[in-house]
Amino acid sequence: xxxxxxxxxxxxxxxxxxxxxxxxxxxxxxxxxxxxxxxxxxxxxxxxxxxxxxxxxxxxxxxxxxxxxxxxxxxxxxxxxxxxxxxxxxxxxxxxxxxxxxxxxxxxxxxxxxxxxxxxxxxxxxxxxxxxxxxxxxxxxxxxxxxxxxxxxxxxxxxxxxxxxxxxxxxxxxxxxxxxxxxxxxxxxxxxxxxxxxxxxxxxxxxxx
Numbered sequence: 351x352x353x354x355x356x357x358x359x360x361x362x363x364x365x366x367x368x369x370x371x372x373x374x375x376x377x378x379x380x381x382x383x384x385x386x387x388x389x390x391x392x393x394x395x396x397x398x399x400x401x402x403x404x405x406x407x408x409x410x411x412x413x414x415x416x417x418x419x420x421x422x423x424x425x426x427x428x429x430x431x432x433x434x435x436x437x438x439x440x441x442x443x444x445x446x447x448x449x450x451x452x453x454x455x456x457x458x459x460x461x462x463x464x465x466x467x468x469x470x471x472x473x474x475x476x477x478x479x480x481x482x483x484x485x486x487x488x489x490x491x492x493x494x495x496x497x498x499x500x501x502x503x504x505x506x507x508x509x510x511x512x513x514x515x516x517x518x519x520x521x522x523x524x525x526x527x528x529x530x531x532x533x534x535x536x537x538x539x540x541x542x543x544x545x546x547x548x549x550x551x552x553x554x555x556x557x558x559x
Contacts, residue, residue, distance in 0.1 A: 353526040357533035365530070369523040376515040383508045386448060390501045397494050404487055411484060414477050421471055436461030440489060450504050452497045455489040457482075 355361050419427065439458045444451045459482065 351522050351525070352529050353522055355526060355530070357530040359534065362527065362530045362534065365523055365527050369520070369527060372515055372520050372523060376512065376520065379508055379512045379515065382448070383505065383512055386501060386505045386508060389448065390498070390505060393494065393498050393501060397491070397498060400491060400494060404484070404491060407480075407484055407487070411477065411480055414473070414480075418471065418474050418477055422474060427474075438485070447497070448504075450500050452500055453493055455493050457486050457489055 353365075355365070437460045439460075441456045441458055443454045443456070445454055446452075
């Protein structure tokens with residue numbers, strides 16, 4: 351669709367500059383879209399393998415914990431797991447990846463869950479250590495899946511911009527530039543015809559004089 355502008359030389363120069371910028375922007379956005387898609391597919395594959403591995407580890411950990419429950423008295427187990435002097439906190443920070451702010455989670459532990467004594471089997475402390483490691487891995491999984499969501503949203507935004515440039519702005523600018531060039535050529539031809547007529551009239555006057 352042609353833009354509603356005056357068919358002047360100044361407008362033509364302005365639109366030509368805008369057309370060049372639009373083409374350049376379209377190229378950059380296309381490159382960005384391709385890189386985003388490449389990274390997105392890598393994240394999907396990484397997430398799939400990571401989730402499968404983590405699910406297997408959680409299943410194995412549940413089996414170990416059930417065995418410990420059968421060995422350790424309930425009051426000792428509860429005393430180990432519920433300690434007011436122990437706390438866990440997830441700290442959130444952000445990092446830029448392809449100009450996208452993605453979250454980064456860090457687990458902060460204060461205190462120690464380990465219990466010691468003749469009634470506490472060493473396997474309990476090992477399972478607690480593994481629980482903390484898996485909790486860190488779960489935060490990593492949450493970080494990865496949030497990253498995938500942000501990349502998907504950015505890909506969609508970039509796709510809309512690319513389409514807007516490719517199918518709306520660039521064709522409209524091209525059509526308008528062609529229209530103005532045609533109008534200016536038409537105006538120039540009209541001026542040449544008028545100039546020719548003026549010369550003919552002046553030539554006739556000179557003959558009569």
